[in-house]
Amino acid sequence: MTRDGMSLRLLAIATCAVMVTSVTGCAAGEALLGIHEAPTAKADAAPLTVDQAKRILTRSFTAARVAETTSGAAGKAALRTAYTGEGLRGAVARVRLASVRPAATSSPLLVPRPKLLAVSRGFGFPRFIVAQTQASEGGVPILHLLTSPDAATPYRISASVEMVPPAQVDPFDPPGKGSPLVTGGAGLAVAPAKLLSLYAARMAFPVREVPKPPFAADSFSAQVRAGAAGVAKAVTSQAVFTQTHKVLPGSVYAVRQVAGDALVFGVIERTDTFALKKGQSVNTASNKAFALLTGKKKVTRAASLTTLEFVVLAVPRSKGQATLVAATEQIVAGSGS
Amino acid sequence: MGIVLVVVGSWIVVKLGPAGEAQFRATAKAPGSVVVASEVLNSMDVPVRVTATRRDGGAVRLAVAPSPDARAILASSAAATVRAVHYPAGTMDLRASGAGALADSSTADVWRLVDEGAGSAALVVDQGRGPETAVVTSGDATALTDLTLTLVWANRAWFFEALLLATIGAVIAVFAFSDLWQGRTIAVLGAGAETTTPDVRT
Numbered sequence: 007m008t009r010d011g012m013s014l015r016l017l018a019i020a021t022c023a024v025m026v027t028s029v030t031g032c033a034a035g036e037a038l039l040g041i042h043e044a045p046t047a048k049a050d051a052a053p054l055t056v057d058q059a060k061r062i063l064t065r066s067f068t069a070a071r072v073a074e075t076t077s078g079a080a081g082k083a084a085l086r087t088a089y090t091g092e093g094l095r096g097a098v099a100r101v102r103l104a105s106v107r108p109a110a111t112s113s114p115l116l117v118p119r120p121k122l123l124a125v126s127r128g129f130g131f132p133r134f135i136v137a138q139t140q141a142s143e144g145g146v147p148i149l150h151l152l153t154s155p156d157a158a159t160p161y162r163i164s165a166s167v168e169m170v171p172p173a174q175v176d177p178f179d180p181p182g183k184g185s186p187l188v189t190g191g192a193g194l195a196v197a198p199a200k201l202l203s204l205y206a207a208r209m210a211f212p213v214r215e216v217p218k219p220p221f222a223a224d225s226f227s228a229q230v231r232a233g234a235a236g237v238a239k240a241v242t243s244q245a246v247f248t249q250t251h252k253v254l255p256g257s258v259y260a261v262r263q264v265a266g267d268a269l270v271f272g273v274i275e276r277t278d279t280f281a282l283k284k285g286q287s288v289n290t291a292s293n294k295a296f297a298l299l300t301g302k303k304k305v306t307r308a309a310s311l312t313t314l315e316f317v318v319l320a321v322p323r324s325k326g327q328a329t330l331v332a333a334t335e336q337i338v339a340g341s342g343s
Numbered sequence: 344m345g346i347v348l349v350v351v352g353s354w355i356v357v358k359l360g361p362a363g364e365a366q367f368r369a370t371a372k373a374p375g376s377v378v379v380a381s382e383v384l385n386s387m388d389v390p391v392r393v394t395a396t397r398r399d400g401g402a403v404r405l406a407v408a409p410s411p412d413a414r415a416i417l418a419s420s421a422a423a424t425v426r427a428v429h430y431p432a433g434t435m436d437l438r439a440s441g442a443g444a445l446a447d448s449s450t451a452d453v454w455r456l457v458d459e460g461a462g463s464a465a466l467v468v469d470q471g472r473g474p475e476t477a478v479v480t481s482g483d484a485t486a487l488t489d490l491t492l493t494l495v496w497a498n499r500a501w502f503f504e505a506l507l508l509a510t511i512g513a514v515i516a517v518f519a520f521s522d523l524w525q526g527r528t529i530a531v532l533g534a535g536a537e538t539t540t541p542d543v544r545t
């Protein structure tokens with residue numbers, strides 16, 4: 007073999023050795039570290055950890071307390087941090103009407119340490135957190151629904167609803183596992199949207215009968231109906247009174263529970279309308295909430311009050327009637343002419 | 344084979360060190376957020392320490408979220424994404440995508456872990472909740488450019504496994520050399536015997 011041939015052969019051997027060592031080194035190195043493919047997203051996992059959910063609750067309820075106890079721009083900013091949607095609408099009105107309301111009913115949220123009941127399951131939107139608070143000195147527990155419509159928007163309180171004794175909340179799946187949002191009526195005695203629609207219709211005045219209602223009679227709707235009948239009777243000489251109830255779009259959230267039942271949150275907008283009879287004039291100064299909301303102390307043609315009714319119903323999984331678990335109402339607007 | 348294992352094993356032993364740290368580093372020069380995809384963040388079964396350092400000393404925000412949520416937040420904004428790591432080279436592949444600035448996502452609740460700091464931020468991301476994505480953004484109004492990202496996985500067992508690899512390679516090499524040497528000796532002796540045969544007379 008010539009000297010040049012020998013050099014070429016040695017070069018080829020060295021090149022092969024370097025290549026083999028490099029390839030083997032990379033493969034052996036990655037095998038040694040155990041590098042593997044990333045896991046795939048689980049559709050049945052909770053998107054939040056329990057710690058995250060508790061931090062969100064702490065932030066939201068801290069802001070809610072600040073909003074209830076602070077006036078001016080700071081109070082308004084705290085309201086927007088704590089609440090969203092109809093919850094914000096109700097909270098803004100509650101703060102606005104605080105001066106004409108009894109102190110005991112003004113701050114149901116001044117309770118520390120909310121109890122985490124459920125968080126949503128899966129990575130779809132909207133997402134929710136269900137929590138409960140109870141005043142240490144007694145009082146009825148309050149159920150809270152916090153929602154997030156998309157990845158960029160933080161969770162905020164959509165509804166805070168006082169429980170109706172002796173109602174109880176059946177358990178949800180553990181927060182670490184998450185609870186599914188029920189979008190239709192599959193597996194339930196009645197679809198959540200239909201349930202709330204019929205529940206709202208049943209409270210209308212003049213009375214509208216709902217045959218075979220899928221819900222049991224309860225004290226809240228009975229009070230609303232009795233109140234409407236009383237008002238109509240009281241104003242009959244001066245005005246014609248009507249009351250409508252409409253489920254607000256996007257307000258219905260149904261959360262599946264461990265046993266297969268569902269807890270349904272919804273917001274119903276109640277409109278009380280007074281059509282004054284010809285020649286009538288009503289002094290409304292005694293209704294401080296109406297005067298504050300409308301700035302009017304006298305109406306001669308018509309008046310209306312808008313109230314949000316936050317309700318929570320428990321829907322059984324197969325048959326039977328839904329039952330009211332919680333209900334709260336809040337006047338939010340008024341008009342008069 | 345033995346020599347290759349010795350070389351590879353020794354190389355990895357030196358790279359890992361006694362602490363068993365596998366370190367990867369890359370620098371993103373283009374403006375925009377820097378993203379560590381789940382293909383990298385969740386590619387090993389031990390916690391990873393992610394460190395982001397800005398050359399200009401500005402504020403850095405490092406956050407980790409489930410990958411579907413991180414994708415929704417990032418949308419089509421400009422980002423340099425770490426898609427693969429190479430070991431033992433210690434390098435990472437960065438791929439640029441998107442355009443436009445990322446909207447403020449600091450108030451979003453999707454972030455499981457967050458760290459903010461002046462000049463740098465660091466997080467230890469545990470495994471088991473993947474797929475997750477780490478997102479590095481500017482913590483102030485200035486654009487994020489010239490950011491060095493370091494990922495470190497540590498497992499002392501790796502050091503000893505690499506040491507074992509080199510040792511096995513050395514043993515194989517010794518046996519192979521010994522075998523070759525003995526074979527050569529026999530061949531030489533055999534050749535010597537053949538050359539002396541014609542001199543034997545009966």
